[in-house]
Amino acid sequence: MPDRFPVSAVGAVIDVDVSGRDAEFRVRAHEAWADARYDGDRPADAVVAVREALDDDAALSMLSTDVTIAALAHRRADPVWMLHAAGLADESGRVVVLSAPSGTGKTTAARHLSQRYAYVSDETIAIAADGGVEPYRKPLSIIEAHSAHKAQVALSSLDGGRPLPAALRVVKIVVIDRSPDGPETPSLEELDIAEAFELLGPQTSYLCDGEAPLQRIAALLRATGGAVRLRYREVAGIDEVIEGLLRTELQPVDAVSPRPTTSGTASAGSGAFAHADIVDELDLGGRTAILQRTPTGGQVHVLDGIGPSLWAAAHGRTLDDIVETVVAEHGEPETGDARSIVQAALQELVEDGLLQEPTTQT
16 A cells, blocks of 8 residues: 555545555555545645554544645635535535534434435535535544444445536535434424524634635525525434435525625724724625634624614714614614613624724713
């Protein structure tokens, strides 16, 4: 077995360096990554060496993690949505994406559905701005009772696998919700864009990188008819639902025109509020989604009620100006004082890190 072999991961080519391990481990690594092997002539985008200080099972398990991290880091600035999700494709290349936090059923669903559809990934799906999908056919990570580490197994070694179509295109994005208390008959619930951001944002890698991420994700959600939540008890019952979702009518993906955003430029002592630094914002028709960078990635805030009016009016304006604008848009409150209500709502935005409060206030 060679000391290195290339694998394809969400559009990146990663060279796996097994030179520091013995022959038996090299064979295991080659077999585990058989479905992800890259056969083209592109040079590697990154090299991942197998960790030498670990036993074989631990090293194989960590190899999946390390390859994933390297691939995502390489693509972080590209206009792709890298979603922590499983994916299955039909014969025409239509892909249903199943997103959920780790340990909640993605691998089980991918393994079950691969009996009917081509395996795309059980880890990360990279969706391009036009809806195209980059596969990541990493080994399945399977819990085994006798091992402290998940076994790394090529799907094709279990059932032969199904060939992956040459071109892949997302048709539906699904948040899976598997629970022992879930419905015996699987149920589907449509999610509006705000709900989709709330559930899918934490499952998105490098959410704040690339141009206009909220705009791009919203365009993809619209093109696929919106995200849905699938609640179920047993994975064996979801086949018919997935088959129906794969028949979703495809729509063109809207072109993205990023809105110019502003950040804290109000002069100190002016008595004016100012927007804090944000990555992107999106009008949701009565609500506003705002993406802000955080130390651990990004956070999506969804403003409703008078929140969108406050956000639109707040930058570079005083409390009195903002109150006047909000009352003009929403009218006087039925109870309470408009100034007190607006001031309290502005303070919430300050505490959430979305606004900078004035040094002095008129």
